[in-house]
Amino acid sequence: MQTRIFGGRHKHNPFESPAEFATGTTDQVNAEISKGNHMVAWGYPSKIDSEMNRLSRNENPEASWTWAKAMPSSNPERATYFKRNPLYNADGIGFSEDASDEVTERFMDYMDWLHTEEGMVFRTYGIEGVTYTKEGGNYVFTEQMSSPLKSEGKTLTNYGFVVFGRQHPNMNEYYYPYLAELEKTFLNREGYYYFNSPVMTYTDEESSELADITTSLNQTAQQYYAQFIMGYLDPENDKDWDSYIQTMKKLGLDRFCEIRTQVYERCNKK
Structure with missing residues (x-):
């Protein structure tokens, strides 16, 4: 679910109730924007030009997206969190069991070269004079x-x-200067912080058990989120919130936390 907040020139919320806010149609959104309201959405800054401006201008030729230099926070006096890309991802390189040491070493030498200046240019831009040219300090x-x-x-x-x-x-x-600006803005601003996701390696048994629990937890959490947003339940009401937590516990929330904690401690021993 993508969170959208309306504000801008008008100081009031253009939607009368949480339910109306959560179920706003494209026509309602465009109508509010036409009145001078602005729209805030979670998204990737790299998609501003390639997607957000291009698609929005189909409805509103004057649409212009930019990234916000102030991140929303529920507790801005304490700190503001933003997510940074992890040091690893799911698209890693694997070797078959019958790969010889010679083949493995040759491939690793190639990977080492890809991380040199020459290798990064080759991997990113290709062949000079054919796929790219050098203009000053830019490719x-x-x-x-x-x-x-x-x-x-x-x-x-x-x-x-x-x-x-x-x-x-x-x-x-060269192509995404605002990404470099964005990184400098958040990394150098007091009160902003991020953490690098730790390496978590699960056994087959842990992965299987966690997958079942996670599916149930995610489905139930989404149902409760919808009820909180629509105003049917109030997260500030202790009874409603306790009902949510107890329901999640019945589905294995404590076991979920236990497995994740065990794996973290096992994989991140100092």
Whole structure:
């Protein structure tokens, strides 16, 4: 669920009730925007030009999205949290059991090279004079190539590239300057913090048990979220909140926390 908050020139909430707010239609949203209200949405800054402005302008030619330099917080006096990309992801490289040591070492040498300056340029931009040119300190895709600024054109896969490894930092500096600005804004601002997600390696038994519990917890949490947003339940009411917590406990919330804690402590011993 994407959270949307309306504000801007008008100081009041344009929607009369939580239910109306939660079920606002596209026409209602556009009507409020046309009155001078602004819209705040959670999203990826990298999609501002490629998706958000392009799609919004189908309805409103004057639509203009920008990223907010102040993150909403339920307790701004204490601190404001923002999420940073983890140091790892689910798209890692694996080796088959019959891969020889020679093959494995050769591949690892290649991966090491991909993280050098030369390797990052090769992985990100391809072949100089063919897929990119060097303009001052920037690497720029040639006219026949697609880029973050235009979707039409060839990609590196058309030239036989299998793209993995580390992206060259100049890509964001040249094509997405606001991403570099965004990082500097949050990393250097007092009161903002983030944490790197810890490595969590589960046994088959832990993964199986956790998957069953997580499915039930997520489904029930979504049901309660909807009732809180629609105003049928009040999270500030102790009875309503306790009912939510007790329901989650019956579905295995305590066991969920226990497994996650055990795995964290096992995988992150100092």
